[in-house]
Amino acid sequence: MKGSRQRLLQGSLTQAMLAFAQRLRADKFIITPNHLSDCLRAMDLVGMASRRRFRLMLESLLVSNQEELFRFREHFADFWQDQPLLAQDDAPPKTLLSREGPAAARSITSVQMESAQDDQRETIGAGLEIVKSSMDFSKLRLEDLEQVQSQVLRMARKLGKRLSRRQRSVKRARKLDVRRSLRRGLQHGGEIVAPVFRARRQGRLQIYALVDISGSMAVYGYFFLLFLHSLQKVWPSTQSYVFSTHLTPVSQHLAENDFGRAWNLVLASGANWSGGTDMGESFFDFYRKHLRPASASRAVVIVVSDGWDRGAAGRMGEAMDLIGQHCRRLYWLNPLLSSDKYEPICQGMSQALPHLDYFLPFYNLKTLEDFCHSLEGGGDLGRWSGSRIWAEACEAGQAGTTT
Amino acid sequence: MTEPDSVEAVIQMLAQGGYYCDDDLAMGVFLAIKLGKPLFLEGEPGVGKTEMAKVLAQRLGRRLIRLQCYEGLDISTAVYEWNYAKQLLSLRLAGDAAPGREALEDVFGPEFLLSRPLLDAIRSESQGQRVVLLIDELDRADEEFEAFLLELLSDFQVTIPEMGTVGSDTVPLVILTSNRTREIHDAIKRRCLYHWIDYPSPEKELQIVRAKAPGIDERLARDICQFMNRLRQDDYLKRPGVAESLDWAQALVLLHRDHLDPEVVRQTKSCLFKNRQDLRRFQDGIAGYLGAGALE
Ligand SMILES: Nc1ncnc2c1ncn2[C@@H]1O[C@H](COP(=O)(O)OP(=O)(O)OP(=O)(O)O)[C@@H](O)[C@H]1O
Ligand SMILES: [Mg+2]
Numbered sequence: 001m002k003g004s005r006q007r008l009l010q011g012s013l014t015q016a017m018l019a020f021a022q023r024l025r026a027d028k029f030i031i032t033p034n035h036l037s038d039c040l041r042a043m044d045l046v047g048m049a050s051r052r053r054f055r056l057m058l059e060s061l062l063v064s065n066q067e068e069l070f071r072f073r074e075h076f077a078d079f080w081q082d083q084p085l086l087a088q089d090d091a092p093p094k095t096l097l098s099r100e101g102p103a104a105a106r107s108i109t110s111v112q113m114e115s116a117q118d119d120q121r122e123t124i125g126a127g128l129e130i131v132k133s134s135m136d137f138s139k140l141r142l143e144d145l146e147q148v149q150s151q152v153l154r155m156a157r158k159l160g161k162r163l164s165r166r167q168r169s170v171k172r173a174r175k176l177d178v179r180r181s182l183r184r185g186l187q188h189g190g191e192i193v194a195p196v197f198r199a200r201r202q203g204r205l206q207i208y209a210l211v212d213i214s215g216s217m218a219v220y221g222y223f224f225l226l227f228l229h230s231l232q233k234v235w236p237s238t239q240s241y242v243f244s245t246h247l248t249p250v251s252q253h254l255a256e257n258d259f260g261r262a263w264n265l266v267l268a269s270g271a272n273w274s275g276g277t278d279m280g281e282s283f284f285d286f287y288r289k290h291l292r293p294a295s296a297s298r299a300v301v302i303v304v305s306d307g308w309d310r311g312a313a314g315r316m317g318e319a320m321d322l323i324g325q326h327c328r329r330l331y332w333l334n335p336l337l338s339s340d341k342y343e344p345i346c347q348g349m350s351q352a353l354p355h356l357d358y359f360l361p362f363y364n365l366k367t368l369e370d371f372c373h374s375l376e377g378g379g380d381l382g383r384w385s386g387s388r389i390w391a392e393a394c395e396a397g398q399a400g401t402t403t
Numbered sequence: 404m405t406e407p408d409s410v411e412a413v414i415q416m417l418a419q420g421g422y423y424c425d426d427d428l429a430m431g432v433f434l435a436i437k438l439g440k441p442l443f444l445e446g447e448p449g450v451g452k453t454e455m456a457k458v459l460a461q462r463l464g465r466r467l468i469r470l471q472c473y474e475g476l477d478i479s480t481a482v483y484e485w486n487y488a489k490q491l492l493s494l495r496l497a498g499d500a501a502p503g504r505e506a507l508e509d510v511f512g513p514e515f516l517l518s519r520p521l522l523d524a525i526r527s528e529s530q531g532q533r534v535v536l537l538i539d540e541l542d543r544a545d546e547e548f549e550a551f552l553l554e555l556l557s558d559f560q561v562t563i564p565e566m567g568t569v570g571s572d573t574v575p576l577v578i579l580t581s582n583r584t585r586e587i588h589d590a591i592k593r594r595c596l597y598h599w600i601d602y603p604s605p606e607k608e609l610q611i612v613r614a615k616a617p618g619i620d621e622r623l624a625r626d627i628c629q630f631m632n633r634l635r636q637d638d639y640l641k642r643p644g645v646a647e648s649l650d651w652a653q654a655l656v657l658l659h660r661d662h663l664d665p666e667v668v669r670q671t672k673s674c675l676f677k678n679r680q681d682l683r684r685f686q687d688g689i690a691g692y693l694g695a696g697a698l699e
Contacts, residue, residue, distance in 0.1 A: 030589065038438055038440070041438060042437075042438065045434070045438075046410070046430070046434075053410065053430065056426060056430040057430055057434065059427075060430050060597065061434065061596060064589060064593055064595075064597045065445070065586070066583075069599060
């Protein structure tokens with residue numbers, strides 16, 4: 001468990017820290033090797049999921065008077081804004097499914113699933129269930145597909161049930177709004193026709209899911225849409241979208257009974273596969289046209305993407321900021337979090353991170369389940385627990401279990 | 404008591420002790436606990452530096468050892484001192500007019516040593532009793548003492564020439580504070596985590612006032628915090644801190660007030676300012692501080 005974290009902290013993050021220290025030194029900060037090792041230890045403790053916390057942590061360790069504090073903040077904003085932690089990550093990471101377009105995507109069930117590595121299977125001992133729940137979606141074999149799909153279905157149903165249960169207890173507690181009931185009644189000649197209840201701060205969750213189905217994401221997008229397809233049946237207000245170069249609403253397609261047909265409709269609906277991903281534009285579009293201001297207090301927005309943005313720099317951050325301000329919780333599920341070498345502060349992700357409430361991995365059944373738990377957990381408890389989740393996710397990717 | 408394992412847990416823990424802070428100060432505390440580094444707190448008077456250490460010790464279930472600094476503070480007051488009277492008495496009881504080497508060595512043993520706060524902290528830790536060591540208002544001590552402290556903070560051991568070195572496996576949780584009447588030497592700060600405590604936001608201060616002036620009228624509490632916030636934007640020789648807000652709030656509660664008006668502010672102004680120049684300046688500003696715009 002310690003091992004993977006250790007590795008996480010070494011490597012690129014250490015390099016970035018060294019570069020940052022160098023920059024501070026150039027501005028007369030005194031940074032000793034001791035400071036650096038404290039920083040790395042502290043990162044391990046605090047995690048990296050919140051930019052604000054990350055800044056506070058470095059401030060605490062590297063600043064030694066008020067005047068330095070102001071200079072430090074400028075350096076921090078400047079340096080950690082554009083610093084892609086993984087210098088070698090200029091190209092999007094390759095997944096099994098690269099950018100071949102709809103034809104390839106459509107055939108993932110038949111082709112890609114077979115190409116899973118056999119050696120991975122050999123390490124599997126007795127617990128087949130566990131293996132399946134920890135196996136990366138992109139490495140599944142065809143014969144596992146059915147079982148995994150039914151697991152996804154089960155999770156969606158369970159989540160729907162949990163959410164409605166929560167909803168029922170809220171209903172019982174709701175209060176009659178006498179004034180509005182009367183006013184409504186006036187429109188009907190003074191009779192109270194139907195009671196109006198006061199809106200509760202924490203009403204029915206309005207789920208919005210934005211799923212990246214550009215080339216690098218297609219396998220994961222497929223499984224998340226499968227999840228949404230089932231969720232929509234039990235939680236009908238769920239609104240789903242796919243995006244690559246632009247945003248397309250797909251809830252009407254997901255209403256199809258058979259997911260295979262739904263998936264084909266989604267693919268045919270004009271999502272552009274060959275181009276890169278323009279998240280800024282897609283997210284602005286979502287914010288302007290689809291995110292209803294009235295639902296802000298109960299809106300949960302879920303973005304599923306690896307964060308590789310080809311759009312104009314800064315656009316995506318702006319859009320995420322707006323969305324973040326107009327929803328109750330903002331999730332980002334990222335398949336790349338499966339790798340313990342991955343740092344969330346890479347190109348596109350770095351703009352989004354400060355606005356997220358949750359930054360979670362999504363690449364297998366286990367991570368999907370964790371996400372469901374987080375979602376049904378409701379409240380704002382653990383709102384800032386992203387750091388821990390991230391660290392744990394990295395471990396889980398390695399060890400498969402967390403406590 | 405268990406150590407907090409996150410910044411949230413620190414915020415919560417301190418709040419349970421009636422101390423309200425944001426994640427910035429909590430981050431410093433969290434890292435101090437986890438990394439075993441001293442935490443250096445700077446800020447204007449009355450922003451809650453001392454109180455933080457007290458509440459922290461209380462909530463962690465550790466003994467608080469406080470070293471109040473002042474000009475002329477020396478090692479014998481801060482670290483240890485031999486109990487000469489006891490030594491003399493002991494030698495006389497032994498009856499020798501000219502005591503031998505052994506007898507002399509005896510009286511330089513632990514029971515003749517008077518531990519002062521710094522040694523006390525290290526000894527406590529070495530006996531397994533965890534402590535919070537508060538070195539308060541370091542800016543008031545001399546630089547000579549600072550140099551000594553620097554050494555202490557780097558290895559947490561004290562060498563007593565007659566007795567040997569006293570150290571401990573665990574380090575005390577050290578909180579240093581300064582009002583910034585002068586700059587503390589960089590070498591010390593570099594050994595520490597640093598946090599600048601600002602005046603609290605009106606919202607935060609409202610939390611504090613509610614907690615520390617129980618029974619206060621809600622409107623009055625809001626008025627006070629809004630008023631203080633405006634007041635602190637201005638240049639005074641000594642700007643009132645949270646301590647003053649609380650004094651004032653308590654005075655107003657005693658006067659059975661439920662809101663602020665120019666008259667009662669004038670009556671109670673001595674809660675906020677002590678020197679004449681500030682008081683005069685304040686008189687002219689009252690109307691502006693009372694201006695509309697209530698805290699939500
Ligand atoms: N964040 C806070 N939460 C609760 N009480 C607070 C807070 N900040 C200050 N106080 C109250 O304000 C008063 C003054 O705080 P304290 O004496 O700790 O200030 P200080 O910064 O040490 O000032 P000085 O520099 O004058 O020693 C205390 O009575 C404390 O109860
Ligand atoms: Mg004090």
